[in-house]
Amino acid sequence: MLRVRNQRASKARSPYAAVPNGTNTVASSSVLARGRRGNRRGGQVRQPVANISNINAPPTQATPPTPAAPTTPATQASTEAGQGMSRSGMIGMIPHNMPPIVNPTPDAPSALSSHVPTNMNQDSVWIIGSSIIHWAQKYAETTNQLNLGLNHFTINWNGRRGMVWEYLYTTVSSMLIANKQPTILIIHCGGNNIGDPQNTLKGIQKFMKLTLSQIADLLPNTLIVWSHILPRSNWRQSLSTIEGENSRRRINSAIATFVLKKLNGASIKYPDIQITQKRLFRLDGVHLSDLGNNIYINSLKNAIVQFVTSSSRTYP
Structure with a gap:
């Protein structure tokens, strides 16, 4: 018997694989x-700070449709x-009650x-602190500088006269209830804690570092900035000018190093504000005059611009 082999016609496979249409990538x-x-905190490792100078860059334009495929309402949407x-990426963590x-x-x-x-x-900057921030905000209001001339940012001031470090965390957490996580948080506080008889200088530094770590956990996507405590000629607890100045320098050095190295944050110094320049201070030797506030506000503005447009995290 003659066997006939049935030959099955094989389907020819196209040499070109189907490639999905390219999608437009929008820069976040x-x-x-x-x-x-x-x-590590909660299994997460904080990543290095990225440059956000292109934060308001326009998105990539979509490729126009070909004549053979007219645009329908669905494709247009x-x-x-x-x-x-x-x-x-800018929302970050939200409190449990939100x-x-x-x-x-x-x-x-x-x-x-x-x-x-x-x-x-717009991205936001929170400036939180003691009476230095309170009076800086008042001066900014009278000189039309509340936004520091930064049109792409919303500046949120929160200065409390007589504020001590113990109230910092609750102030930040309270602001987070009604606001989204800020892009930058500037902290100017701690001067009123210098000379506290109930704690040592090392104890104050340890407490400040603990609070900053807690704030870093609360705001994981925020650049935390340490604003150096300003000099003054009149310290609380009857400290002499020399004792107060030595404590101020030690705290500024320790906290700035901690924020820069442990929190990957930033710091702002004010080399132009010296206690020997009497015209920069009011008669109490603590609060800044109008001229001093002008220097202080300009330093804040220039520091924010530097942190946004470069990788440098110390100003000046």
């Missing part, structure tokens, strides 16, 4: 995250959604984000 806002050296600016916020990922931005006004997407 860079996040001011901190890295810790050998210090999809294109608009791809052009939205995602800012999920409702959850669902944020779009950079690859799938919300279709509504492109319709949000520009000022809703």
Whole structure:
């Protein structure tokens, strides 16, 4: 018997694999995250701070449709959604008593984000501290400098007269209830703790570092900035000028080093504000005069610009 082999016609496979259409990638806002050296919290390692100078850069334009494929309402909505600016990286942690916020990922931005006004997407700077911040804010109000001339940032002042370090954490956590996590947090506090008879200088430094670590956990995507305690001729607890100045320098050195190395933060010095310059201070030898506040505010502004546009984390 003659066997006939049935030959099955094989399907020819196309040499070209189907490639999905390229999607437009929208550049998300860079996040001011901190890295810790050998210090893990909750299994997470803080990453180095990124540059955010392009935070308001326009998104990549979508490729126009070809004549053979006219745009339909559905495809148009999809294109608009791809052009939205995602800012999920700037939200950070929300307190437990706040409702959850669902944020779009950079690859799938919300279709509504492109319709949000520009000022809703601005980054914020919190400036928190004692009476130095209180009077700096008052001076900024009278000279129309509340926003420090930084149009792309929202400046949130919170200065309390007589504020001591013990109230810093509750102040930050309270602000976080009604506001999103800031891009930059500037802390000017601790001067009123110098000379505390109930604690030693080392004890004060240890307590300050502990609080800063807790704030860093509360604001994982925020650049924490230590604003150096200013000199004064009149210290609390009847400290002499020399004793107060020595304590001030030791605290500034220790806390600035901790913030820079452990929290990957930044620090601001004020070399132009010296106690020998009497015209920079009021008669009490503690609070700044109008001229002193002008120097102080300009230093804050220049420091913020430096931190945003460069990798340098010490000003000046």
